[in-house]
Amino acid sequence: MLGELLNPYHLQIASFIMINIILGISIYITLSSGQLSLGNAGFMGIGAYTSALLTIHFELPIFIGVILGALVAGIFGILIGIPALRLSGVYLAIATLGFGEVIRVIFVNWESVTQGAVGLSGVPHLGRELFKTVTAMGFEPEMLGLRNNQVVYLMVLTLLVVINILLIWFFIRQNKSRVGRAFAAIKMDEKAAESMGINITYYKVLSFTQGALLAGFAGALYAHVMAYISPADFAYHRAIEILIFSVFGGSEVIWGAIFGATFMTILPEALRVISEYRYMIYGVILILMMAFRPQGIIDVSLLKWIKNMIKSRRRTDHGTGTKKHN
Amino acid sequence: MVLELKNITKNFGGISALTDVSFKINKGEIFGLIGPNGAGKTTMFNVITNMFLPTSGEISFHGEKISGIKPHKITDKGICRTFQNIRLFSQMSVLENVLVGGHCRSNSGVLRSVFRTKSQRKEEANTHKVATELLELVGLSNYEDVIAENLAYGQQRRLEIARALASNPSLLLLDEPAAGMNETETENLFELIKKVQQRGVTVLLIEHDMPFVMKLCDRIAVLNFGKKLAEGTPEEIQNNQEVIEAYLGSEEDDQIA
Numbered sequence: 001m002l003g004e005l006l007n008p009y010h011l012q013i014a015s016f017i018m019i020n021i022i023l024g025i026s027i028y029i030t031l032s033s034g035q036l037s038l039g040n041a042g043f044m045g046i047g048a049y050t051s052a053l054l055t056i057h058f059e060l061p062i063f064i065g066v067i068l069g070a071l072v073a074g075i076f077g078i079l080i081g082i083p084a085l086r087l088s089g090v091y092l093a094i095a096t097l098g099f100g101e102v103i104r105v106i107f108v109n110w111e112s113v114t115q116g117a118v119g120l121s122g123v124p125h126l127g128r129e130l131f132k133t134v135t136a137m138g139f140e141p142e143m144l145g146l147r148n149n150q151v152v153y154l155m156v157l158t159l160l161v162v163i164n165i166l167l168i169w170f171f172i173r174q175n176k177s178r179v180g181r182a183f184a185a186i187k188m189d190e191k192a193a194e195s196m197g198i199n200i201t202y203y204k205v206l207s208f209t210q211g212a213l214l215a216g217f218a219g220a221l222y223a224h225v226m227a228y229i230s231p232a233d234f235a236y237h238r239a240i241e242i243l244i245f246s247v248f249g250g251s252e253v254i255w256g257a258i259f260g261a262t263f264m265t266i267l268p269e270a271l272r273v274i275s276e277y278r279y280m281i282y283g284v285i286l287i288l289m290m291a292f293r294p295q296g297i298i299d300v301s302l303l304k305w306i307k308n309m310i311k312s313r314r315r316t317d318h319g320t321g322t323k324k325h326n
Numbered sequence: 327m328v329l330e331l332k333n334i335t336k337n338f339g340g341i342s343a344l345t346d347v348s349f350k351i352n353k354g355e356i357f358g359l360i361g362p363n364g365a366g367k368t369t370m371f372n373v374i375t376n377m378f379l380p381t382s383g384e385i386s387f388h389g390e391k392i393s394g395i396k397p398h399k400i401t402d403k404g405i406c407r408t409f410q411n412i413r414l415f416s417q418m419s420v421l422e423n424v425l426v427g428g429h430c431r432s433n434s435g436v437l438r439s440v441f442r443t444k445s446q447r448k449e450e451a452n453t454h455k456v457a458t459e460l461l462e463l464v465g466l467s468n469y470e471d472v473i474a475e476n477l478a479y480g481q482q483r484r485l486e487i488a489r490a491l492a493s494n495p496s497l498l499l500l501d502e503p504a505a506g507m508n509e510t511e512t513e514n515l516f517e518l519i520k521k522v523q524q525r526g527v528t529v530l531l532i533e534h535d536m537p538f539v540m541k542l543c544d545r546i547a548v549l550n551f552g553k554k555l556a557e558g559t560p561e562e563i564q565n566n567q568e569v570i571e572a573y574l575g576s577e578e579d580d581q582i583a
Contacts, residue, residue, distance in 0.1 A: 170440050177439030177450070178432055185415050185426045192413040195375060197401030197430030197493050206436070300417075 006146065011153035015225055017265045018160035019218050024245035024257030025171060026214035031251050032175070033207035034187030036089065038239045039080060039096030040215040042103035045234030047073040047216025048223040049107060049114060052123040055224075062129055066220040073216020074209050081208035085201060100239050107231035119230025126224035127152035130159070156225060163221075167214070171254055183207055215242075237279065244282055247289055250296025259298050327389070328353050328497050328528045329374070329405075334383035336366075336373055336552075343369040344380070344552045351497070356519065356529045358543035360536075360563075362572060365549040367532045368410055371499050374530075375400050375407055387497070402430045406490040407499035410532070412482050416475035420466055420485055423474050424457035427492025431456075453492075460488040464518060480511035484518065491522065498522060500531040504538050512538055540564065548572065 023040060030037045051069030054060045060068075080099055087095055107114045114120065131152045141151045174180050182203045185193040194200050223229045241264070249260020268278045289296065329351040336344040344366045351357045359367050372378045374385060376397050385393050387403060395403075406427075415423050432453055434446040461467050464484040469477065474485060483503055490498055503519070504512045512535065519542060523529060533539045539546065540560040548555040548563060550572040556563055563569055 173440045173442070174436060177446070178429060178434050178453075179436055179439050181418075181422060181426050182429060184418060184422075185429075188415040188417055189413050191377070192409065192415065193426070194397045195377075195401060195407055195409075195413075196427050196489065197398045197406075198426070199396075199398045 006150045006154060008149050008153045011150070011157050012225075013265065013269055015153070015157050015160055017262050018157070018164050019222050019225065020245060020261035020265045021164055021258050022167060022214055022218035022221070023242045024249065024261035025167060025254060026211045026218065027242050027246045028251065028254055028257035029171060029214065030208050030211035031246060032180070032187060033183040033204055034088070034190070035084070035204060035208060036093045037084075037096040037208065037211060038093050038243060039099040040211060040242050041234045041236070041238035042096075042100030043073040043077060043212040043215035044219030044222070044238065044242075045100075045103050045107060045231070046076055047219030048229050048234065049120070049219075050216075051220035052120050052223040052229055053113065055124045056120070056122060062124055062126055062224050065124075066217065066224065069220030069223075070213050070217035073219065074213035076216075077209040077212025078205060080212070081205040084208065085204055097236070097239060100234070101236065104231050104235050107234070114231070117231060119228060119232075120223075121228045123223050123227045123229065125152075125227040126159070126221070127156040129224075130155045160221065160225075168254065168258070175254065179203070179206075240279075240282065244286065247296060248285055250298035250302075252295055252299050253303060255303065256296045256298040260296065327351070328387065329530070330386045330389075331370075331374075332384045332386075334370070334373060334385070335381045336369055336378060337381045342552050344373065344549075346383075347549065347552070347554045348383075349547045349554065349557055351528060351530055352545075353528055354523065354526065355544040356523055356531065356542055358539045358546040358560075359530060359532045359549065360534070360539055360546060361549035361555070364551075366552040367549055368501060369552075370549070371407060371501055371532065374499065375405060398430065401493050401495070404494070404496040405499065406493045406495040406497075408483070408486040408490055408501055408503065410501040410505070412479075412486055414474040414482055414485060414489070416473075418474055419471050420461065420474055420477065421454075421457055421470040423485055423489050424460055424492045425453055427460075427489035428453040428456055429493070431492075431494055456494075457488075457492060460491050463491070463521060464488040465514070480507050480514075483507065483515070487518065487522070491527070495527060497528045497530060500529060500533075502532055502534060504533055504535045516542055 023044065026040050026043075027037065047069035050072045051062075051065035054068055055062055055065040080096070084092055084095060108117050131148065134155070141148050144151070146154070182193070182198045185196065185198055186200050186203055190200055219234070222233070245260035245264055246257045247260070248264060249258065250256020268275050327350055331350070332348050334344055334347045335342065347370065359370060361367055369378065373380045376392070376395060380393060383393075384391060387405060392400060392403060415426060418426070432449045434449055438446040458467070458470075461470060464487055466481060466485060466488065469481065474482065477485060487498075487500070487503065500519070504515055507515060516538065519529060519531070531543070543560060545557065545559055546563045547557040548566075548569050555572055556566045556569050558566070
């Protein structure tokens, strides 16, 4: 029964959605302090290559590779974030886009390490490694009536869902705190924020670094889910794709990036037939969004509306409940 | 003495916005800074809060030299300001604006915020308590959840004062708090500033509304073309010949005209 429902292809897409959500959160978090960074594809690449190379050459366990990948990307985030403080708006966007291109060109040309444009194959696969571990512990897929590859992809997806829930929880809480208020204050009026005693240097670098760290983390996971990476995976197109998650879904709230990432991952799969025109469709969506809903699909007032809907629904449910008693 | 300015000069390129200005503000007083447009009043505020570094001169706050330290550290030391052209966090709610004002009086970082440790919850509750008190003080208790930009103009000015007070300053700088207010609003503002004074906060304000300034301030300094023209009690200033000339023009000017 379960075995017929689980299609490895669908599981794989769901895993990509999870990774893209992390990327969406990564751009949301830098945007939440008012910085538009298009360098997240570059940070993603750094995370991916770091983790892939460490696990291939030094046979480190995947989870250590992923953490180190994220950390290295985070360190690059600090290094880029500090000089980037002098820039804002489009200037920052262009500078970070430039950074992403530099990283990609390094991946292409540093052939002795990265194997150039051919890319790295044979990256340890997260699912298969997990599978090895659980079978070693005596688990058999037949116990659940599943085939091996179903279990492999199911475990990857489960792990990613758990990671995503933790990340979303983390950033919602951060957002509702003193740190989140400082980010929002800087985004709305940097000078006023500074006058209110907020150390804008610290908070801007913090949010930039968090974004880089997350992008690197997503990149490292990507490497181990795909088992193959090449510089083209982290090119200009990826930077724009990440931007679209947030622009389309909404850049004001975390749910915007989550929705955007989910929708924009499903869309090209659902429209396989016209997948060649994907980037054209992206462009049209960007133009339409800028013209009609610049804040993105999900914004603060929409969230409020949804909350009120749920509340009033509950109230009426309660009402019918008491009627039955009568 | 709360604030002492010694020979402050500020040049922008070849233009001298402030020339050799000195004055002292005593604890607990309301000190007015007046002068015609372009006299350098707001520049003086920006110099005090270190938004601009003075070209020369020295500022001390409670006897401690504060020239050259970062603006956010100035707030931390106890100087907070409002702006001439209101600069609220316009998309935030009224309450959130005041909570941001409490930033430098709390110190939870990312991890403590995310894991909501006991100390963080206590700190957050305290920040909320202070904010609600201040909103009551400025008469905005019923507007806590309103988005700041939807407030009426006079209310926005009062919210800016509440936000600044949330940083628990010992010196509050008000940049034209009565600008654009009607008579009732100005009267309410007068009461509010008096209440702030009673809380032990020293106030330095820039204002163009002369009857308001004369009624409110304990002492006044007059700036004209970046230079200090006079300093004294409201009566002294009102009778100072140079000040009258700066505001109304001298008799020779009239003859030329």
